[in-house]
Amino acid sequence: xxxxxxxxxxxxxxxxxxxxxxxxxxxxxxxxxxxxxxxxxxxxxxxxxxxxxxxxxxxxxxxxxxxxxxxxxxxxxxxxxxxxxxxxxxxxxxxxxxxxxxxxxxxxxxxxxxxxxxxxxxxxxxxxxxxxxxxxxxxxxxxxxxxxxx
Amino acid sequence: xxxxxxxxxxxxxxxxxxxxxxxxxxxxxxxxxxxxxxxxxxxxxxxxxxxxxxxxxxxxxxxxxxxxxxxxxxxxxxxxxxxxxxxxxxxxxxxxxxxxxxxxxxxxxxxxxxxxxxxxxxxxxxxxxxxxxxxxxxxxxxxxxxxxxx
DNA sequence: TTCATTAAGTTGCAAATGCAACAATAGCAA
DNA sequence: TTGCTATTGTTGCATTTGCAACTTAATGAA
Numbered sequence: 001x002x003x004x005x006x007x008x009x010x011x012x013x014x015x016x017x018x019x020x021x022x023x024x025x026x027x028x029x030x031x032x033x034x035x036x037x038x039x040x041x042x043x044x045x046x047x048x049x050x051x052x053x054x055x056x057x058x059x060x061x062x063x064x065x066x067x068x069x070x071x072x073x074x075x076x077x078x079x080x081x082x083x084x085x086x087x088x089x090x091x092x093x094x095x096x097x098x099x100x101x102x103x104x105x106x107x108x109x110x111x112x113x114x115x116x117x118x119x120x121x122x123x124x125x126x127x128x129x130x131x132x133x134x135x136x137x138x139x140x141x142x143x144x145x146x147x148x149x150x
Numbered sequence: 151x152x153x154x155x156x157x158x159x160x161x162x163x164x165x166x167x168x169x170x171x172x173x174x175x176x177x178x179x180x181x182x183x184x185x186x187x188x189x190x191x192x193x194x195x196x197x198x199x200x201x202x203x204x205x206x207x208x209x210x211x212x213x214x215x216x217x218x219x220x221x222x223x224x225x226x227x228x229x230x231x232x233x234x235x236x237x238x239x240x241x242x243x244x245x246x247x248x249x250x251x252x253x254x255x256x257x258x259x260x261x262x263x264x265x266x267x268x269x270x271x272x273x274x275x276x277x278x279x280x281x282x283x284x285x286x287x288x289x290x291x292x293x294x295x296x297x298x299x300x
Numbered sequence: 301t302t303c304a305t306t307a308a309g310t311t312g313c314a315a316a317t318g319c320a321a322c323a324a325t326a327g328c329a330a
Numbered sequence: 331t332t333g334c335t336a337t338t339g340t341t342g343c344a345t346t347t348g349c350a351a352c353t354t355a356a357t358g359a360a
Contacts, residue, residue: 005258009204012265017276018178020291025175026218028168054159061338068176072318075340097325097338108155115162126167128293137290140283141170144276211308222348225310247308247355307356317346326337 024125031121039114040084044069046114048077052087052101053111059098086110174275181271189264190234194219196264198227202237202251203261209248236260 013019032043041049047067052058055066064074078101081087086107092100126134163169182193191199197217202208205216214224228251231237236257242248276284 005253005261006204006206008261008265009200012268013200013204015272016268017272017287017291018175018182018268020288020295021171021175021178021275023218024291024294025168025171028171032168050159050163054156054163056156059338068173070318071339072341076317079340095326095338099339103155111155111158115158118162118166118168122165122167125171126294129290133290133293136286137167138170140279140287140290141167141174143278143283144174145170209308220348221309222311226347229310245308245356247353249309302360304359305357308354309352310354311352312350314349315347317344319344320342322339322341324338324340327335329334330332 028121028125031124032117035117035121036114039110039117041114042077042080044073045077045080048074049081049086049103049107049114052081052103053107056102057100059092060101061098063101178271178275181274182267185267185271186264189260189267191264192227192230194223195227195230198224199231199236199253199257199264202231202253203257206252207250209242209245210251211248213251 029043032046036043036046039046048063048069051063051066055062058066060074060078061071063069063078064071069077078087078089082089085104088102088104090100090102092098126137129137179193182196186193186196189196198213198219201213201216205212208216210224210228211221213219213228214221219227228237228239232239235254238252238254240250240252242250276287279287
């Protein structure tokens, strides 16, 4: 029995959940990027902004933990968000080195629009599934996200 | 009824399939990157190599189509793969501008090891699901990947 | 044939990214 | 108190990335 490189490769590729996840996540990113551009936001900046909206007054480190981004990236994302007036870095109540990040009224004003972006892109992404399939998929993805680290 | 920014944001985030896909794909990428490093391969270079293994003699443009990568990225990935001796750019049989990309014996030798990497990382990724769940997930992901472009 | 157009692949350069060093502060033990 | 270590955040610099311009070759019209 000879080893068939092409077939084996094909088998490996088509059975790889990693590839599939990467492809699907890629579609999502491309669409989000496109629709966020008019707001002068990258996906990373947007993720940071969402975190601040959900937890007003977080520190930068907490933002980083929440969305799994390194500290230097948070630092730069906030530089931009501050420049376009969506967040402010104010004095932290108890620490002089930590930073208290808060959303501005301007950010609250556009919040519904950017939630609209997320909803629209998600609908595009999973729109072909029916309600039952959508629920099943949600449960499966959630259990993968709770997978324990080895 | 007042608009609660924190709650609305939380709702948007926890119901976003995009975030979930991005997180899961991210885990996969981090692991793959780590395990491919000893082979001196990035994920992009690895993807290109897999394509050449599956379709020996493809052109660069075909590789790009297959894995959704821009031409310049293929060009650079192959520069590296050629330098480390995993592929060769040979004359194309019918075109003088297109390139025929073929795998080297050296690449065939290590193929089983890099397939092992993919298998191992995938097992880590979806190992917590049982067989039935795995099949269900595969079907759902495959239908998402066949989703028609609007 | 000649000329214009499209296709395949490469590369220069500016912007984005990531590492590692850095400054400033906090916490804590002696 | 002093001195040591850990935490929080920023930044300099080298690598990586992506756009757009470029070269070369194929196609096709006049």
